[in-house]
Amino acid sequence: MPPLQFRSIWISDLHLGTRNLQSEQLMDFLQKTESKYLYLVGDILDLLQARKRWYWPRINDRIVQTVLDKAKNGTKVMYIPGNHDHILRRFDGMVFNNIHIFNKAVHETADGHRYLVIHGDKFDPVVQNSPWLASIGSTLYDLALTINRIVNKGRRGLGYEYCSVSAWLKHRVKVAVNYMGRFEEMVAQEGVNSKVDGLICGHIHRAGIREIGQVLYSNSGDWVESCTALAENHNGSLGLVQWPEQPALTHPATGTVYEDLYRDRCLASPN
Ligand SMILES: [Mn+2]
Numbered sequence: 020m021p022p023l024q025f026r027s028i029w030i031s032d033l034h035l036g037t038r039n040l041q042s043e044q045l046m047d048f049l050q051k052t053e054s055k056y057l058y059l060v061g062d063i064l065d066l067l068q069a070r071k072r073w074y075w076p077r078i079n080d081r082i083v084q085t086v087l088d089k090a091k092n093g094t095k096v097m098y099i100p101g102n103h104d105h106i107l108r109r110f111d112g113m114v115f116n117n118i119h120i121f122n123k124a125v126h127e128t129a130d131g132h133r134y135l136v137i138h139g140d141k142f143d144p145v146v147q148n149s150p151w152l153a154s155i156g157s158t159l160y161d162l163a164l165t166i167n168r169i170v171n172k173g174r175r176g177l178g179y180e181y182c183s184v185s186a187w188l189k190h191r192v193k194v195a196v197n198y199m200g201r202f203e204e205m206v207a208q209e210g211v212n213s214k215v216d217g218l219i220c221g222h223i224h225r226a227g228i229r230e231i232g233q234v235l236y237s238n239s240g241d242w243v244e245s246c247t248a249l250a251e252n253h254n255g256s257l258g259l260v261q262w263p264e265q266p267a268l269t270h271p272a273t274g275t276v277y278e279d280l281y282r283d284r285c286l287a288s289p290n
Pocket residue numbers: 061062101102103138140221222223
């Protein structure tokens with residue numbers, strides 16, 4: 020099968036260096052897709068993890084090499100650091116091995132829309148105001164992902180499909196749901212302030228495309244639980260890609276359409 024061609028691809032929250040990355044799916048995605056622009060929207064290398072215990076299986080080298088090869092062979096690769104790789108923010112504007120580091124970027128689509136691309140942690144009140152709470156939250160989240168890994172190992176053994184326990188929890192726990200709603204609204208407000216047509220971010224590990232007021236809110240999701248990316252077609256429309264279940268680009272979000280990927284899986288029910 021020839022690689023799927025997109026004009027642009029956004030991926031975020033890989034957390035390379037932790038055990039949580041779904042490395043095989045990510046490798047498969049990188050090999051089977053091509054684009055003119057590739058945005059790495061933060062929390063790519065988990066450099067916070069590097070201070071504790073760095074987990075680096077061989078496949079991670081192949082993932083990094085694949086991205087470097089893309090950068091060498093004509094894809095414009097941009098790395099926008101997040102809060103787990105914030106150390107790289109000091110390299111704003113620099114280029115390493117054809118990879119451009121920017122703390123934020125404005126992407127112009129084929130049909131002339133302008134989107135601000137940022138990781139999004141600056142809209143997270145917990146990360147900004149209560150680092151201690153963020154740290155407890157991230158420990159709990161890691162625990163949920165560990166349970167996720169064990170449960171799914173069991174499910175795979177029994178022939179069941181993948182089911183994200185942590186995503187299910189996030190959709191059930193009211194605090195998390197409210198928190199994500201607030202995050203999305205703050206992101207949208209930034210879009211209004213920055214006079215762009217929309218924002219593209221990551222950080223909350225929940226892919227989506229939604230119009231909030233006049234602004235298009237889009238989130239590229241993550242590769243620790245949902246294996247999602249945001250992509251732009253050659254005509255300029257944006258859509259979500261879920262790997263490997265739905266390799267095709269879903270249709271652009273217009274009006275009130277909300278691409279809630281999780282509803283198509285065995286995760287949260289619509290209510
Ligand atoms: Mn983040």
